[in-house]
Structure formats: structure tokens, C-alpha cells
Amino acid sequence: MSPQKNRNFTRRTGVMKRYVYFLLFILISSCSFFESKQKRTQELINEELRHIDWNSVDSYPFFYTCDETATKAQQKICFEETLISHFQETLNDFEFTLTDKESETAAVIFVIDTLGRINVTDIEKDASVLTQMPEFDGVITQSLKNLPKLAPALKRGIPVNTKYRIPVQLNTN
Structure with missing residues (x-):
């Protein structure tokens, strides 16, 4: 392989590595985004459940x-x-x-x-x-x-x- 082709190959693999790292970063950060959103939703549900009066009904039979x-x-x-x-x-x-x-x-x-x-x-x-x-x-x-x-x-x-x-x-x- 000629030195020019070798440099281009190295440059492309470097770009691809950065691209792969960038994609991994996006995937990892998006998972934590969804996880925090799910956690916040669960916290809201738990808060709402704490305020419900379970000993009374909204309408009687x-x-x-x-x-x-x-x-x-x-x-x-x-x-x-x-x-x-x-x-x-x-x-x-x-x-x-x-x-x-x-x-x-x-x-x-x-x-x-x-x-x-x-x-x-x-x-x-x-x-x-x-x-x-x-x-x-x-x-x-x-x-x-x-x-x-x-x-x-x-x-x-x-x-x-x-x-x-x-x-x-x-x-x-």
C-alpha cells in the first residue's frame, strides 16, 4: 500500500473511531435521559398516591x-x-x-x-x-x-x- 493510501486509511479509521465514540456517547446519555424521565414520572405517581384519601369515595354506590x-x-x-x-x-x-x-x-x-x-x-x-x-x-x-x-x-x-x-x-x- 502506498504511503498516500495508508494516510487516507488511517485518517478514515480515525474519523470512524470518533464517529463511533460520538454515537456511543449519544446512546449512553440518551439512556440516562430516559431513565431520569422514568424516575421523575414514578416520583410524581408516588407523590399523587400519598395524597389520595383511600378511606373515602368520590361517589357512593x-x-x-x-x-x-x-x-x-x-x-x-x-x-x-x-x-x-x-x-x-x-x-x-x-x-x-x-x-x-x-x-x-x-x-x-x-x-x-x-x-x-x-x-x-x-x-x-x-x-x-x-x-x-x-x-x-x-x-x-x-x-x-x-x-x-x-x-x-x-x-x-x-x-x-x-x-x-x-x-x-x-x-x-
Whole structure:
């Protein structure tokens, strides 16, 4: 190879090396750019999650007979009134009486899921209630299952599960 060609070859390889180093630099710096952008996004998400009140909902579950555009307070009242009125109406067909105590309170705990379905999770009651009224759990569960169709509660526009506890007062003869 002639000295002229050798110089041109060396010059080209030097230029190519600089070009390769430049590309490597761009790739490395762009990766850290994306990494810092991703890190900043995660920090913003974490900050937002810290400020969310996870113990309240933006809108209560509502029965389709209630006004969806009502205020949160009005939605809560309509939900509670509809629930209690249906519950009382259904339970009036049954006589729950105890002979041991003057009165007893049972607590019905249920969840309204993201599809608006009701699932009874627990019925807290004294052992005497179970002995004297073995059909109690079935009647309570069926009463809640027969509620009119309802929409789930919303948190930031997303359907969420909500848990409720209803006291049921049982009287004696």
C-alpha cells in the first residue's frame, strides 16, 4: 500500500473511531435521559398516591332510582334510604324474635364490588341468635341479594369495592 493510501486509511479509521465514540456517547446519555424521565414520572405517581384519601369515595354506590348527578351528600342519603327501606321491607315478612334477652343486635357486613354486586362477608351475631334462628343468615343474605340493581362506588372515576356494616335490631317476645 502506498504511503498516500495508508494516510487516507488511517485518517478514515480515525474519523470512524470518533464517529463511533460520538454515537456511543449519544446512546449512553440518551439512556440516562430516559431513565431520569422514568424516575421523575414514578416520583410524581408516588407523590399523587400519598395524597389520595383511600378511606373515602368520590361517589357512593347508587341505585338507578337515585339521581346520578346529585351531590355526594345527596347520593349518600339516597343510597342509605333505598338500602334501609328495601332491607326493612324484606325483613318485615319474617319474625326474628329471641327468648333469652330483651334485644340483640346483629351486624351484617357486606361488600359492593366494582360491578355493583353485593357479597355478604360476615354476619356478626351472638351464638344464641344462631341457635334460636338458624335461618337468620340465609334470610339476611337473600334480602341483600334481592336489592335493586346498583352501580358501584367511584374513586377518581374508577369503580371500587366498598364495604358496609348494617346493624339489625332483633327483639324478644
